[in-house]
Amino acid sequence: MPTEVIMPKVDMDMTEGTIVTWHVAEGEAVEKGQPLFDIETAKAAMEVEAPADGLFHHPVAEGTVVPIGQPVAWLYAAGEEVGPPPAVAAPAAAAAPAEPALAGAEVSAPSEPMRAPEPPMSRPAPVADRPRATPAARSLARQGGISLDRIPGTGPSGRVQAGDVRAWLDSAASPSPTLPAVSYETGALAVHRSRGGTGTPVLLIHGFASDSTSWVPLEAHLKHRPLIRIDLPSHGKSPRLRIDSFADLAAEIRRAFDGLGVEKVDLIGHSLGGALALSLADTRPRSIASLTLIAPAGLGPQINGDALTGICRATRVESLKPWLGALVADDSLISDAYARAAMASRNDPAQRAAQARLADVVFPDGVQSFDLKAALDRLDMPTRMIWGRQDAILPWKHALRAPGQVALHFFDGVGHMPQFECAEEVGKLLRAAL
Amino acid sequence: MNAMDTPEARELSYAEAIREAMDIALESDPRVVLMGEDIGVYGGAFQVTGDLVHKYGTDRVMDTPISELGGAGVAVGAALTGLRPIFEFQFSDFAALAMEQIVNQAAKLRYMLGGAVSVPLVMRFPAGSGTGAAAQHSQSIEAWLAHVPGLKVVQPSTPEDAKGLLLAALEDPDPVMIFEHKILYKSKGLVPAGHYTTPIGKAAIRRAGTDLTIVATSIMVHKALAAAETLAAEGIEAEVIDLRTVRPMDRETVLASVRKTGRLLCVYEGVKTLGVGAEVSAMVAESDAFDFLDAPIVRLGGAECPIPYNPDLEKAVVPQVPGILDAARALAKGRI
Numbered sequence: 167m168p169t170e171v172i173m174p175k176v177d178m179d180m181t182e183g184t185i186v187t188w189h190v191a192e193g194e195a196v197e198k199g200q201p202l203f204d205i206e207t208a209k210a211a212m213e214v215e216a217p218a219d220g221l222f223h224h225p226v227a228e229g230t231v232v233p234i235g236q237p238v239a240w241l242y243a244a245g246e247e248v249g250p251p252p253a254v255a256a257p258a259a260a261a262a263p264a265e266p267a268l269a270g271a272e273v274s275a276p277s278e279p280m281r282a283p284e285p286p287m288s289r290p291a292p293v294a295d296r297p298r299a300t301p302a303a304r305s306l307a308r309q310g311g312i313s314l315d316r317i318p319g320t321g322p323s324g325r326v327q328a329g330d331v332r333a334w335l336d337s338a339a340s341p342s343p344t345l346p347a348v349s350y351e352t353g354a355l356a357v358h359r360s361r362g363g364t365g366t367p368v369l370l371i372h373g374f375a376s377d378s379t380s381w382v383p384l385e386a387h388l389k390h391r392p393l394i395r396i397d398l399p400s401h402g403k404s405p406r407l408r409i410d411s412f413a414d415l416a417a418e419i420r421r422a423f424d425g426l427g428v429e430k431v432d433l434i435g436h437s438l439g440g441a442l443a444l445s446l447a448d449t450r451p452r453s454i455a456s457l458t459l460i461a462p463a464g465l466g467p468q469i470n471g472d473a474l475t476g477i478c479r480a481t482r483v484e485s486l487k488p489w490l491g492a493l494v495a496d497d498s499l500i501s502d503a504y505a506r507a508a509m510a511s512r513n514d515p516a517q518r519a520a521q522a523r524l525a526d527v528v529f530p531d532g533v534q535s536f537d538l539k540a541a542l543d544r545l546d547m548p549t550r551m552i553w554g555r556q557d558a559i560l561p562w563k564h565a566l567r568a569p570g571q572v573a574l575h576f577f578d579g580v581g582h583m584p585q586f587e588c589a590e591e592v593g594k595l596l597r598a599a600l
Numbered sequence: 601m602n603a604m605d606t607p608e609a610r611e612l613s614y615a616e617a618i619r620e621a622m623d624i625a626l627e628s629d630p631r632v633v634l635m636g637e638d639i640g641v642y643g644g645a646f647q648v649t650g651d652l653v654h655k656y657g658t659d660r661v662m663d664t665p666i667s668e669l670g671g672a673g674v675a676v677g678a679a680l681t682g683l684r685p686i687f688e689f690q691f692s693d694f695a696a697l698a699m700e701q702i703v704n705q706a707a708k709l710r711y712m713l714g715g716a717v718s719v720p721l722v723m724r725f726p727a728g729s730g731t732g733a734a735a736q737h738s739q740s741i742e743a744w745l746a747h748v749p750g751l752k753v754v755q756p757s758t759p760e761d762a763k764g765l766l767l768a769a770l771e772d773p774d775p776v777m778i779f780e781h782k783i784l785y786k787s788k789g790l791v792p793a794g795h796y797t798t799p800i801g802k803a804a805i806r807r808a809g810t811d812l813t814i815v816a817t818s819i820m821v822h823k824a825l826a827a828a829e830t831l832a833a834e835g836i837e838a839e840v841i842d843l844r845t846v847r848p849m850d851r852e853t854v855l856a857s858v859r860k861t862g863r864l865l866c867v868y869e870g871v872k873t874l875g876v877g878a879e880v881s882a883m884v885a886e887s888d889a890f891d892f893l894d895a896p897i898v899r900l901g902g903a904e905c906p907i908p909y910n911p912d913l914e915k916a917v918v919p920q921v922p923g924i925l926d927a928a929r930a931l932a933k934g935r936i
Binding site: 321328 | 890892894895
């Protein structure tokens with residue numbers, strides 16, 4: 167009998183999880199403890215290890231939502247015959263919700279001579295190649311020209327109902343009265359690599375409304391290593407992608423990371439990029455040698471929503487410059503020339519609109535809608551956090567939620583961008599560590 | 601026609617309304633005759649014909665021998681040769697004895713003789729459970745007859761419709777089977793005076809609602825309405841459709857309601873499997889209204905067993921109000 171690999175319960179409220187990625191292919195040999203697959207729950211993304219040695223067979227499709235305790239794949243011993251997926255009894259945890267007592271009408275004579283016994287559940291797992299949805303939901307989605315894949319279903323077993331589609335259409339149609347319409351593209355995120363440097367590459371993830379060029383001041387201190395920078399969706403040279411949640415955004419970064427073909431990186435992220443770096447470290451812990459979070463998002467609800475809105479809305483140097491000033495403690499650092507250059511890089515209205523929409527999704531109403539404290543607590547690679555005490559975008563005190571093993575560095579007289587405002591000090595710190 | 605709006609409407613029982621319809625028909629149309637076992641001086645097994653024999657005599661109100669096949673055969677022959685017979689079964693269950701005449705003769709003769717004849721026959725079937733009459737006197741077999749092309753099958757749920765559908769049946773050139781629920785005979789309602797008809801093939805919306813559609817037949821209409829009142833107090837607005845005619849089914853009324861509510865619950869006393877609700881469900885699933893369904897269709901029907909004699913079991917094997925409530929709540933709240 168092969169060993170079943172089940173959907174684990176990784177948090178208290180979890181009832182089901184989504185298979186995001188398999189790390190091994192059908193038929194491959196795996197060892198106990200080897201990373202086998204990634205799951206996503208309503209709250210977290212996790213890597214799951216192989217429960218035993220064996221040959222990997224019968225995985226459910228990526229993207230499938232599986233109740234906890236249900237098998238998602240099987241591990242066969244060497245030489246064991248691989249037939250169709252073994253039948254399993256439905257585990258109690260995954261039992262279907264009790265059928266409502268529809269009527270006394272179903273009561274039969276005591277011996278029930280005429281009713282055939284219900285066959286036991288014999289399929290290994292509900293494998294859906296398309297989302298569960300009612301006809302009405304499908305019809306509405308068709309009319310709206312949208313895919314059901316991304317609409318969270320609130321019906322039984324996650325079935326998408328008409329109300330879910332309407333809510334989704336409503337929220338998509340009017341995320342906020344001030345947001346312009348956004349046209350989206352497809353494609354992979356832009357990745358920039360430096361020439362030169364040896365050893366473990368350093369991966370840099372920039373913050374909201376910025377791009378890879380923002381790392382230039384810090385890069386002078388990291389030249390001894392190969393450098394890789396990723397542009398966020400709808401930022402820099404990356405395509406404008408439709409992002410509907412922080413989890414979506416994190417998944418895009420994870421996909422880009424998986425495509426890099428690197429075994430290990432030292433990871434640095436700033437602000438929203440810090441939150442994404444933390445999320446990536448949580449789901450790819452074995453690939454992250456160390457983590458540096460510079461004024462990261464995701465550790466508390468507060469964020470300067472006015473600054474986000476102001477930067478997104480600015481179409482002229484005059485309206486952008488004050489908000490750039492809010493990013494630093496010493497606003498004399500923001501010269502007219504700097505502001506002009508920044509505005510020039512933000513001259514694409516479609517990109518600004520996409521960024522505004524992204525801000526509305528991850529920071530709705532000027533609030534950080536996601537909390538990564540649990541992920542931070544789980545980390546076991548060397549991790550440091552760097553913050554300016556005059557940060558006017560994200561409060562530096564969010565750093566105090568970090569567990570003891572995270573090194574904290576606070577710089578006086580520095581705002582939201584220590585890597586720019588005190589690049590020398592931050593560089594020295596990183597050079598010593600990396 | 602709505603009895604409430606008619607000044608001359610009076611409160612009558614379901615049985616009285618049927619008797620009044622037969623009285624009007626006997627009075628106004630000399631071709632109308634009543635036939636059946638013990639419908640004369642005894643007044644009928646459920647006292648529906650009552651004293652009509654005294655008013656019209658034994659040539660118009662005829663007791664037939666205790667042979668359903670024989671009686672039905674006479675009725676079919678009478679209809680073929682120009683009369684307008686109304687044939688009463690003592691219990692609908694006894695239709696089994698007369699199936700040859702109903703299914704192979706009455707339903708088919710128009711077709712087999714190229715339309716040269718028709719069989720303007722009305723048959724009345726006291727039906728349903730709840731009287732403690734057990735397995736052979738309590739069935740709801742409307743689906744048996746509704747399966748036969750050539751027959752029309754109606755199930756009035758109110759005194760007004762019991763009278764109107766009987767008078768409509770008499771005007772129909774083809775056989776019409778009327779299933780009267782025995783428990784309803786004593787139920788009261790406003791009934792317009794004089795002659796009127798309730799259209800065959802037309803359902804009635806008994807209660808408008810937006811959250812789910814309950815399609816019910818016969819006595820289940822009343823149970824569904826009782827459930828709908830409770831549901832309304834909980835904020836669930838059920839639309840209750842009284843199907844009234846099983847064949848030909850009122851497609852448009854049902855589909856329009858499902859398009860509106862997106863949720864369908866069928867409630868019927870006949871055996872659930874292959875019953876009236878199965879046809880309603882399939883009709884919706886095959887139609888454009890499918891695209892409006894926002895939950896699986898739910899059916900409540902009779903259990904897979906004969907009607908038991910034990911009163912508790914007799915109640916348990918057909919849909920009751922608490923079961924309708926549970927199903928409707930689950931449907932409306934998206935739990936199914």
